[in-house]
Amino acid sequence: MNTTQKAAAVVFEKVSKAFGSVVAVNEVSLTVEPGTLVTLLGPSGCGKTTTLRLIAGLEMPTAGKIFIAGRDVSLLPATDRDVSMVFQSYALFPHMTVLENVSYGLRVSGMKKKQAGEKAEAVLAQVNMPGYGARLPSELSGGQQQRVAVARALVLEPQVLLFDEPLSNLDAKLRRQVRQDIRELQQNLGLTTVYVTHDQAEALAVSDSIIVMRNAEIAQKGSPRDLYEKPEDIFVADFIGDANVVKAEIVRIDGEQAIVRVGVIEIPLPHRGLTPGEVDLAIRPESVQLSNGAAGDALAGEVLKATYLGGHIEYTVATPVGELFVIDPRVHMMFSPGGTVGVSFAERGVTLVHP
Amino acid sequence: MTGILRSTAAAWVPRGLILFLVAFVIFGPLANMLLWAFTEVWYFPAKLPIEWGFAFWERVFRPQGNAMESLINSVLIALTTVVIAVSVSIPAGYALGRRRVPWRGIILVAFLLPQAFPSVAVHINVARIFYSMGLAGTFFGVVLVHTMQGLVFSVWISTAAFATIDHELEEAARNLGASALRTFFTVTLPLALPGIMASGIFVFLLSLDEFTGTFFVGVPDITTLPLLLFTASMEGNYQIASITSLILLVPSVAFMLIIERFLKADVLAKIGN
Known part of the structure; x- marks a missing residue:
């Protein structure tokens, strides 16, 4: 599976999102280059998850424009976007087997059951979970569930892959391994990836580029080295390292x-x-x-x-x-x-x- | 060693006693009912029936006796009630459990209202209205009364079942390209199903046992098993009453077995979650 040619850029132009009187994202402009992994980093409530959900189409912007692969998707519902998300809770369907979970996206897009199953098996093998297709998610460990969630997202060969705090439900020892796996997979497939975390060590380890957010706005963006060695302000200096x-x-x-x-x-x-x-x-x-x-x-x-x-x-x-x-x-x-x-x-x- | 034995014995004696008392309270009346069902003659001060036999069974199942007709009535009414109550509570539970509905609390309480007042008062008025509408003494009239009582359970349980489903699951389905309708039928509804099934069981059992509403709306045209039971008890015919109670157990147990076949135990166990 090679998705390099599908990798797309994500561009935000002064995007805002307000929930009632609460502004969650305030005039954010950013660019995620095709094939790179960009991390949204910040304390809880800084707007990073809302930004991710705006890319997925799970929230609609109240102002501004969002482009994926050059196409204006600002008001396109989640169903019609070529973006796959790995949820913080993994959100695996508990009443479906692993194989049904992974092939769900293919089935709703009209693929035949047999073909979808074969493709799902292939992707399961890719995330190191071959032969687990018949299990229920509840029979898997946290790390295995996470890999199934990644497989379910990857199987659709999305233009953009999103991760919402993917390591937060794993124990400390597993985290280092899983973040390496995610990074390796992303680089091998050349996927445009946006990754949300509040853990600066995680951000430094996996990212091509980091966007630090604070109070619904971007505090600083740059490479991990830039942010660590040349923080713009006290907040960034203190938050990273x-x-x-x-x-x-x-x-x-x-x-x-x-x-x-x-x-x-x-x-x-x-x-x-x-x-x-x-x-x-x-x-x-x-x-x-x-x-x-x-x-x-x-x-x-x-x-x-x-x-x-x-x-x-x-x-x-x-x-x-x-x-x-x-x-x-x-x-x-x-x-x-x-x-x-x-x-x-x-x-x-x-x-x-x-x- | 003996000390340990003695202490375990000391611990088990009160436990055994309590268990026996609990069992007696639960099974005592049931045993009494079983005895009566097979009694020919039993009067004070005899501790056990004086004569045993099946004479009253023959009377209950005699073609001119209306036990079978009542049984069929009871089951048909209960099944129809379940179908109506569940088809109302799936959309209602979805709306109340997952969407922002104005007056949500008041709507939920409204379903409780029929239960909040003395049931005789409610049903006398229902009967009066049904008379004027021509619904009294009809199958559908009785079903409506049962549905009114059952809705509080089915709507409340369905609302809870829909409310506990993680929003992220629906978002994941949408993210994977499923339409709203497809998401509902492949993710939301299957996950709420155990709760909806449970509410169906409640409504079925409730309808099967319902007396007051059937009495005021159905009699004399519609007879159900509880009415038969009531008549028999009022006549002091404990044999007929006991046998009717036993018959009443049959559809309850059968329904639960059917449900159990469709629902694995581990799914049922998740109802509480």
Whole structure:
């Protein structure tokens, strides 16, 4: 099965959706390139699931236009859209066998029972569930149910595949495996995929591109690396990974660079349109470097807490600019609580952020 | 070891006693009914029937006795009532359980109203209206009275059955390309079916046992088993009453067996969910 030539772009043009007086999606514009996996990431109630349902046609926009493969589908009902969705609850029909579930979409489109069954079997084999056709969904484990739900969506060879928090009902160990499976499948089939999650680690792991949503609007979009290393504002910095947000001051602008003073040290950073004065600086925990004693151009810090976690050590360090949370991969040496350390910053993982 | 044995015995004696009492309360009257059904002569102070026999069975099933006619009437009325009640409660339950219906609560309570007032008062008035409409003493008139009483069960249970179906299942069907009608018949209705079947059983049993409404609307043209039972009891003929009760069990059990064949036990067990 090769669906590459079917993969379609999804485009939102200032799409809004209101439920009564509650605005769930507010003038969102976005583009999902054909064959890519885009994640909608955000806290609950940010509008990410509504956005997904707008693509599926399960909600109709109150304003704006939605295009799939260049065709305006804004008011096209779900039944007539070539979009398949894997629901959070999987939504497998409990009164049908696995095979009946998977071939349901083919049957309603008029395919003969035998042919539909054969095709469903083939897709079940593809998601590693061969021979499960005669079972009822209630006889399967959560992970197996999820694969059946994926098979049911894939069998229609949709232009766009949608996932609504697909891992939320799986136990932690299975999640890593399943998200790899989903990513692999998506890449092998070259499917345009939109994926909703509130888990930033999941988003970073599976996505070509991430759209962070907040309060019905897009906070930032970009590649996982962009979002992690160059978060636009405090919200994104804090939502994706851990971030220490400290007050700093732009001393002067020098071309593309801003010279930023943090305590006693000055570091050059891209200015991102900010002007001299007080600013917020987001620092990733692994970008804080600790050294013995307060030497030269380092901040003087005092170790408050040190936790050995096997793969790395977590510190809480008090500095003149506030408490910093630090992740240090050097597990062979450990700074003891109460000790004095020098604190400096790595080149990557330190960014000016908009408030 | 003996200590354990003694303590288990001590625990089982009160349990056994309670079980016996419960069994006695449930099966005592039934046993009494069974005894009466095969009694020829039984009077105080004898503890058990003095003479046993089948004489009264012969009387009940005698061609000029109207037991068989009443039985057929009862079953036909009950089946028709079930068909009408279920065909009303499928659309009503779907609308009330899955759609936003204005006055939903009031509509649901309205079905309860006939049960909320003393049933004699309700049925006397129903009888008066039916007389003026020519429905009194007709098969259809009795069916209508039974349906009125049955609807509260069938509509309420169907509403609950439809309401508990996960919306995502219907959305999944639509997402897979099924039309609204197809979604209803392939997903929604099959999932509500156990509840609807259960409501059908309730309505059937209710109609089979119904007395007051049949008495006021049906008599003397339509006789059902409960009426026969009533007449026999009033005449002090416990044998006839007991035999009629036993006959009344036959359609109930048969109906439940039929339903059970269509519905696997695990489906029935999901009714509560």
